[in-house]
Amino acid sequence: MIPALTIENLSKVYSDGFEALKGISLEVQQGDFFALLGPNGAGKSTTIGIICSLVAKSGGRVSVFDADIDKDFPAAKKHLGIVPQEFNFNMFEKGIDIVVNQAGYYGLPPRLALQRAEKYLKELGMWDKRDVPSRMLSGGMKRRLMIARALVHEPRLLILDEPTAGVDIEMRRSMWDFLKRINAEGTTIILTTHYLEEAEALCRHIAIINQGKIVENTSIKHLLRQLHKEVFIFDCVEKLPDTVVIDGFTVRLMDAHTLEIEVEKGQYINQVFSALDTLGIHISSMRNRANRLEEMFVNLVEGTA
Amino acid sequence: MTRQEQYVAFMTIVRKEIKRYMRIWTQTLLPSAITMSLYFVIFGSLIGSRIGEMGGFSYMQFVVPGLIMMAIITNSYSNVVASFFGSKFSHSVEELLVSPTPNYVILMGYVVGGVSRGMLVAVVVTIVSLFFTELHIHSYFVVVLIVVMTATLFSLAGFINAVYANSFDDISIVPTFILTPLIYLGGVFYSMDLLPEFWANVSRLNPLVYVVNAFRYGVLGVSDVSLPFALGMIALFTVVAFAFSMHLLNSGKRLRQ
Numbered sequence: 001m002i003p004a005l006t007i008e009n010l011s012k013v014y015s016d017g018f019e020a021l022k023g024i025s026l027e028v029q030q031g032d033f034f035a036l037l038g039p040n041g042a043g044k045s046t047t048i049g050i051i052c053s054l055v056a057k058s059g060g061r062v063s064v065f066d067a068d069i070d071k072d073f074p075a076a077k078k079h080l081g082i083v084p085q086e087f088n089f090n091m092f093e094k095g096i097d098i099v100v101n102q103a104g105y106y107g108l109p110p111r112l113a114l115q116r117a118e119k120y121l122k123e124l125g126m127w128d129k130r131d132v133p134s135r136m137l138s139g140g141m142k143r144r145l146m147i148a149r150a151l152v153h154e155p156r157l158l159i160l161d162e163p164t165a166g167v168d169i170e171m172r173r174s175m176w177d178f179l180k181r182i183n184a185e186g187t188t189i190i191l192t193t194h195y196l197e198e199a200e201a202l203c204r205h206i207a208i209i210n211q212g213k214i215v216e217n218t219s220i221k222h223l224l225r226q227l228h229k230e231v232f233i234f235d236c237v238e239k240l241p242d243t244v245v246i247d248g249f250t251v252r253l254m255d256a257h258t259l260e261i262e263v264e265k266g267q268y269i270n271q272v273f274s275a276l277d278t279l280g281i282h283i284s285s286m287r288n289r290a291n292r293l294e295e296m297f298v299n300l301v302e303g304t305a
Numbered sequence: 306m307t308r309q310e311q312y313v314a315f316m317t318i319v320r321k322e323i324k325r326y327m328r329i330w331t332q333t334l335l336p337s338a339i340t341m342s343l344y345f346v347i348f349g350s351l352i353g354s355r356i357g358e359m360g361g362f363s364y365m366q367f368v369v370p371g372l373i374m375m376a377i378i379t380n381s382y383s384n385v386v387a388s389f390f391g392s393k394f395s396h397s398v399e400e401l402l403v404s405p406t407p408n409y410v411i412l413m414g415y416v417v418g419g420v421s422r423g424m425l426v427a428v429v430v431t432i433v434s435l436f437f438t439e440l441h442i443h444s445y446f447v448v449v450l451i452v453v454m455t456a457t458l459f460s461l462a463g464f465i466n467a468v469y470a471n472s473f474d475d476i477s478i479v480p481t482f483i484l485t486p487l488i489y490l491g492g493v494f495y496s497m498d499l500l501p502e503f504w505a506n507v508s509r510l511n512p513l514v515y516v517v518n519a520f521r522y523g524v525l526g527v528s529d530v531s532l533p534f535a536l537g538m539i540a541l542f543t544v545v546a547f548a549f550s551m552h553l554l555n556s557g558k559r560l561r562q
Contacts, residue, residue, distance in 0.1 A: 014562070052403045055562045074306055074405035082403050088396035092328075097321075098400075104317025105404035107310025149400070 002066045004030045004079075004157045004188040005051070010060035012046050012212075020046040022212040023060065028205070030065075030156075033183045034190045035199035035220075037297060038209035044192040045085060047209070048161050052082045064157060078106065081155035083146045085162045085192075091135035095126060095145050098134060099152050106153035113152070120148040124178065140171040147175070151182070158182070160191040164198060176202060196297055200224075208297060231289035232269070234259045237282040246275040260289060306405050314406040315414050322418025326384055333384070334426060337376045341430045344372050345437040348494065360496045360527050365438040370524040371493030371517045374455065376430045378488060378516070379480065381423030381456040385415050385463035386476045393467065398560065408554035412464065412547070419460030420453060427452055440524065447523030447532070454539045455516050461546035468553045468560065487513045492521075497529040512542055 005028040012021040021043045028034045038044050049055030051062055053073060061068065067075035089098045096117055103113030121127045124144040129137060134145060143163060150158060160179075164172045179202060183189050193199055199206060199220070206223060208216040216223065239256050249272060250262040259281075261272055276283060306314070326333040345365070353364035360367055392398040401411055434440065442448055462479075470476045491513030497505045508514050515535035522528035528535070554560070 049562065053561065054399055054402060056557060074407070077403060077405040080403070084396075084399065086396060088399045090392065090395055090397045097324075101317055101321055102400055102404070105314050105401055105406045107306055107313045107405075109313055 001030055003027045004032065004065060005190065006061070006063045007047070007051075008061040010047065010050065010062060011058045012043075012050065012055065013058045020212055021050075021058075021060075024209065024212070024214050026207055026214060026217065028157075028188060028190055030188055031183070031186060032188055032205055033179075033203045034188075035203035035206040036190060036192045036209060037196070037199060037206060038192075042209045043212045044209055045161055048082070048084075048159055048192065051159065052080055053077065078153070079156045081150035081153070081158045083143075083150045083158070083160040083163055085165065087142050087146070089134055089142075089146070089149070092133055094131050095121065095134055095137070095148075096130035098145065099149050102149045103152040108153060116152045116154070117148070120151050121145075124148050125174070140167045143167055144171075144175070147178075155187070157188045157190070160189065162192055162194060164193065164195060172198075229262050229264045231260060231262050232272075233287050233289050234261065234272075234276070234283050235285045237284050238280075240281065244279065244281070246272060246279075249275075306407065310405075311407060311410050314404070315410045315417075318401075318406075318411065318414025319417045319421070322384070322388060322415065323421055325388060326418075326422050333380070333422065334429060337380060337426045338429050338433055341372055341376055342433050344368070345434060349437050360498075360525070362525055362527070363438070366440075366525065367496070367521075368494055369434045369438060369440065370521040371491075373427055373430050373434065373524075374451075374517050374520045375488050375493055376426045377423040377452060377456050378459045378484065378513075380426040381419040382459040382463040382466075382480060382484060384422040385419040385460045386467045386470070386479075388418065389415055389464055389467035390470045390473070390476050393470075393560070394473075402560065408551060412461075412550050412554060415464055416457055416460040419463060420456040423456035423460070424452060442524055443526035444523050448520065450536070451516070451520045451523055451539070454536070454543060455520070458516075458539060458543045458546060461543065461550050464550050465546065465553065468550075468558065487511055488517075491517045492529060493517055512538060515539060 005026070007024060007026040009023045009025055010021050011019070011023050013019050024043070024047065036044050036047065046055055050057045051064070051069070053069070061070070062076075063069065064076040065079045067073075067079065069076045093101075099117040099121060100110070100113045103116055104110070108116065117130075118127065121130055124147055126141060126144050126148060129141060134142065137145065143166075147160070147163065150160075163179075164175055167175065176198070179189060179191075189202075191199075191202070203220055205219050206216070207214055233254070236257050236259060240253060240259065242253075244251050244253060244259060246261070248267065252260040254260050263269055263272065273283070348368055349365035353368070356364040358364070389398070392401075431440070466476060466479050490508065491511050492508070497508055497514070500508060509530070515530055515538045518528040518530045519532055519535035519539065522532050522535075
């Protein structure tokens with residue numbers, strides 16, 4: 001099967017000499033939900049900019065569904081839908097006009113453009129706001145408008161650059177559901193995000209980019225298996241003694257009713273429960289200290305810094 | 306993109322442009338009507354009646370073609386420069402740049418938008434001028450040809466200005482310091498016969514001289530320069546401006562990083 005996106009040895013040096021990409025290579029398969037993670041300035045937006053032609057590459061090769069951007073960029077662009085990080089529409093135009101015009105730029109006749117605009121604005125809960133000038137929309141609505149605009153020509157590959165930045169939790173969840181659904185229907189999705197929880201919840205594969213290089217490119221499951229330890233927080237029913245010791249585990253007393261315990265790779269959480277039971281400590285609830293992926297991300301990024 | 310898809314993209318840009326300037330008609334169409342009315346009253350009626358004939362016509366009849374052309378030039382130029390720079394400033398130009406629309410379709414869409422505003426304003430100003438004088442068109446063909454060619458040329462010039470502009474100040478520098486002086490010195494208000502030989506020759510370096518005189522020929526049948534030469538010059542400037550605009554779009558200069 002042809003990959004949805006192939007990047008080979010891609011490099012970018014800006015006019016001020018800054019080397020944003022140092023020969024990255026990447027392949028995203030059709031139907032995948034792919035996360036591109038990295039700290040600010042790592043090269044994520046530059047990569048997306050090159051794929052969609054807003055940034056000129058310095059070297060390397062990019063092809064979208066086998067259409068090389070150097071040989072047939074229009075064919076590659078037809079397969080692409082882009083949701084950029086910054087709002088990039090005319091703030092004086094109505095939402096419906098923005099989406100219909102975008103369809104026109106892809107050659108969709110007006111009647112079909114209007115049908116598609118209605119379909120996607122309705123699916124994203126924006127139909128009631130279609131005649132509102134875009135500057136009057138909330139941040140979350142503007143993001144959804146950009147998603148509708150990117151989908152109006154029904155691209156096979158949708159790229160979202162931080163789609164849920166500044167969006168409230170409820171709206172973020174509804175956007176996740178929508179993205180999961182269109183992915184299940186066959187649209188390949190690549191997203192960059194700062195919310196690692198988002199990548200873990202949505203994506204099957206992940207690439208971590210740092211200082212213009214890919215430092216990890218694997219499945220989320222595989223990445224999480226590499227974690228050497230996890231930290232759990234236990235909320236205890238009774239007041240805890242001044243010290244709690246469990247052989248083989250690092251235990252920290254957070255407050256009179258809370259314990260933090262590190263579980264290393266190869267250890268079992270059952271051992272912790274048994275030890276706590278022996279000590280007469282009763283647990284009312286338990287949770288992860290932090291997002292597991294976040295820990296992995298920090299380790300990888302710090303390892304390459 | 307197929308030809309049909311390119312046509313759809315082109316019409317989308319043209320429709321968007323027309324919708325834009327019609328939405329803000331008090332800023333785009335009305336000012337020319339008011340300004341030209343004042344020119345007609347002051348230069349045509351009040352001062353013109355004391356000047357007498359020029360080039361064999363009343364002064365009012367003499368200045369009307371130049372003033373109509375002035376409105377076409379400023380409107381076609383400012384439409385494209387404001388619209389394209391505005392889309393660059395708001396980054397909404399990216400909607401077009403990420404799409405498969407070919408660059409020449411993008412350019413033609415914006416240019417036709419500018420030409421349509423230039424022609425619409427020309428109609429408005431011509432109607433206003435009929436309240437002050439009678440107009441007998443010498444050659445409709447020449448009038449339409451010159452209007453379309455001039456509006457195209459200055460729409461392209463506006464596009465080039467928009468690509469290079471970094472701020473809204475930059476889009477007013479060219480109209481204020483270059484375009485307006487060239488229009489005033491392009492024979493709108495006087496015949497070049499009135500100038501000493503040296504200054505008449507200097508004036509021939511001004512491209513607006515050819516535009517104004519060719520249009521005056523179409524309306525009144527008189528011109529300070531030969532019509533074929535004037536048409537040739539306008540066509541030459543248009544081809545150069547189009548080629549340079551395409552170069553800017555293809556190279557992505559100031560549009561892509």
